[in-house]
Amino acid sequence: MHLVRTTAMTAATMIGAGAxxxxxxxxxxxxxxxxxxxxxxxxxxPLTVRAVDAATVTLDRTAASLRPGTYGLTGRGxxxxxxxxxxxxxxxxxxxxxxxxxxxHGDLRAGVRVRLTPQVHLGDPRAALGLDHDDVDLAGQxxxxxxxxxxxxxxxxxxxVHGIGTTREHPMVLLPFLxxxxxxxxxxxxxxxxxxxxxxxxxxxxxxxEWQDVAxxxxxxxxxxxxxxxxxxxxxxxxxxxxxxADPRIRPHIGGxxxxxxxxDWNAALHALAxxxxxxxxxxxxxxxxxxxxxxxxxxxxxxxxPARLSVPTLLLHGPDDxxxxxxxxxxxxxxxxxxxxLRTVRDAGHAALWNADRAGYEETLRRxxxxxx
Numbered sequence: 564m565h566l567v568r569t570t571a572m573t574a575a576t577m578i579g580a581g582a583x584x585x586x587x588x589x590x591x592x593x594x595x596x597x598x599x600x601x602x603x604x605x606x607x608x609p610l611t612v613r614a615v616d617a618a619t620v621t622l623d624r625t626a627a628s629l630r631p632g633t634y635g636l637t638g639r640g641x642x643x644x645x646x647x648x649x650x651x652x653x654x655x656x657x658x659x660x661x662x663x664x665x666x667x668h669g670d671l672r673a674g675v676r677v678r679l680t681p682q683v684h685l686g687d688p689r690a691a692l693g694l695d696h697d698d699v700d701l702a703g704q705x706x707x708x709x710x711x712x713x714x715x716x717x718x719x720x721x722x723x724v725h726g727i728g729t730t731r732e733h734p735m736v737l738l739p740f741l742x743x744x745x746x747x748x749x750x751x752x753x754x755x756x757x758x759x760x761x762x763x764x765x766x767x768x769x770x771x772x773e774w775q776d777v778a779x780x781x782x783x784x785x786x787x788x789x790x791x792x793x794x795x796x797x798x799x800x801x802x803x804x805x806x807x808x809a810d811p812r813i814r815p816h817i818g819g820x821x822x823x824x825x826x827x828d829w830n831a832a833l834h835a836l837a838x839x840x841x842x843x844x845x846x847x848x849x850x851x852x853x854x855x856x857x858x859x860x861x862x863x864x865x866x867x868x869x870p871a872r873l874s875v876p877t878l879l880l881h882g883p884d885d886x887x888x889x890x891x892x893x894x895x896x897x898x899x900x901x902x903x904x905x906l907r908t909v910r911d912a913g914h915a916a917l918w919n920a921d922r923a924g925y926e927e928t929l930r931r932x933x934x935x936x937x
Contacts, residue, residue, distance in 0.1 A: 591845045592852030595836045596766035600637075603678055604728045605839040606886035606913045612675045613658055619649060620663045620671065627679050628659040630911050632920040635684075638677040641669030642685055680728075681797075681916035684735040687711060688750075694738055701751055701779045706760035708752050708776055710783075713738065715747035719818060719937050720789040722780045723750045726798020726824070726915055727769065727887070730756055733797060736918050740926045744933060747787070751780045753803070768857040769829055770802030771864075777807040781816055791818030793936060797915040798888065799832075801825035802864065808875070809867040819936045820877040821929065824885055824915040827868050827892040829859040835887050868892075870899040877904045878932045880925065882912040905932065 603609070610628055614621040620636070620643070622628045629648060636643040646662030654660050663671075667685050671677075684691040687698075688711055697714070700707035711731070721741055723734035731750050741748050752759040753773045755766075767773070777800075781792050794817060796804035801822040808817045826832045833853050837846040853859075866872065877900075881893040890908075897906035907928045912920035 589852060589856070591837075591841055591849030592856045593764075593766055594840050595833055595849050595853040596768070596857055600680070600682060600729055602728060603839070604887055604914055605835045606884075607678045607680060607728075610677050610679070612671065612673055612677055614673055615663070615671050618663055619652070619660050620645060621654060621658050621660050622677070624657045624659045627913065628661070630679070630913065630916075630920060632912075632916075632922065633664070633683060634679040634916070634919050635682045636671070636677050637680050637682075638669070638675050641671060641675065641677065642667040643669075643671050644683055645679070679913075681736075681913065681919050682729045682733045683919070684732055686732070688713065688735060688738055691732075691735055692738055694742060699783070701776070701783050703754065703760060703776055703779055705754060705762075708754070708760070708779065709758045710749055710751040710780065712787075713742065713748040713750075715742075716745045717747065717937055718788060718790040719793060720747045720749060720784040720787070720791070721793045721795055721933075722777065722784060722804075723748060724777055724780075724794065724796040724800035724804055725753070726796065726800035726802075726826075727767065729797070729915070733915070734795070737795070737926075737929075740929070744930070744937070746793075746933070746937065747784075747789070749780055749784055751776060753777075753800075764856070766856060767799075769826060769832060769859065770799040770806060771829075771857055771859050773799070774803040774806035774810075777803045778810055778813050781807065781813050785816055789816070791936065792816050793819040793821060793933065795821040795823070796825070797823045799826050802827070805867045806864070809872070814874070817875050819875050819932070821880070821932065822877065822893075823880040823917060824882070824888050825868075825879070825893065826888045827864065827896070828889060829854070829861055829864060831889050832887055833859075868896060870896055870904075873900055873903050875903070876932065876936065878928070879904060879906045880909065880917050880928070881906065882909045882917055882920075884910060884912060885914050887914040
């Protein structure tokens with residue numbers, strides 16, 4: 564009888580431990596797959612505002628705060644826009660002084676915790692940039708996906724797809740440039756975005772499911788009269804664009820791909836997110852759980868990014884300092900298909916922040932790429 568009782572207790576303990584491990588894995592996996600703009604990415608270090616005046620803001624000196632270019636500065640209830648570091652101003656060695664372009668909302672003051680983000684604009688194209696647009700709904704799988712449609716005179720359309728850690732407000736940085744090209748532009752929300760249907764389990768899938776929203780946007784552009792579509796994606800939006808372009812229904816409509824900081828290795832991205840978001844003890848469990856929960860099949864992504872399968876001109880924009888998506892995958896892809904793939908490398912730029920670090924170079928590269936496709 565004693566043996567039976569001991570065995571039962573041992574079994575109950577093992578079941579309890581297994582349930583606890585399962586719950587911990589689910590929690591850790593869901594933590595990695597949270598994709599909202601309030602979830603800092605690797606490389607987006609927390610900073611403390613040390614001083615503010617009408618023209619400048621002083622921040623902690625870190626690799627992030629030293630980056631060149633223009634960024635959003637975001638914190639709790641706060642958004643501002645900062646320009647490059649100021650070179651000719653006296654400050655302590657552990658501080659960085661940056662140009663302050665504007666405060667969008669909130670109270671920017673000393674002591675506030677903030678981080679730099681590539682998402683510069685808030686609102687919609689009309690409110691943020693004075694650009695007319697139509698608000699349209701795309702027929703998403705789980706309900707309407709809101710999108711901005713900016714009309715243009717040409718029949719090559721650009722579909723701009725944001726990635727992890729941002730919303731469709733991120734692609735607004737390129738809308739003034741694209742308006743000058745006279746290309747129509749569609750900027751869709753993806754599942755889980757504000758105003759869009761939320762997945763039942765509340766998690767993102769790093770492009771593995773969102774590509775279907777991109778495919779829906781392509782079909783909408785074709786209905787509007789698009790002869791060709793250029794997919795321009797950032798981060799996991801670039802991953803979704805690549806997966807959509809591999810779909811036989813969509814492939815005939817794609818005239819070109821612009822992939823900014825593409826996530827071409829889900830495992831590497833998950834490990835990077837785990838290092839940022841989870842205690843060390845939970846990281847292996849979290850990566851495994853996230854991979855299963857999101858249905859991430861690296862073979863599917865590898866096939867979509869197979870250089871031998873590329874059939875349209877492709878512009879890769881990536882930085883060797885990317886803390887989420889290893890740059891080497893873009894470098895290798897470009898090396899294997901020099902006939903179709905152009906790689907522009909931007910140093911000292913964070914993930915999906917190449918435009919921010921080098922606006923002029925980015926837009927000139929994009930102009931040269933798009934001109935033959937118009």
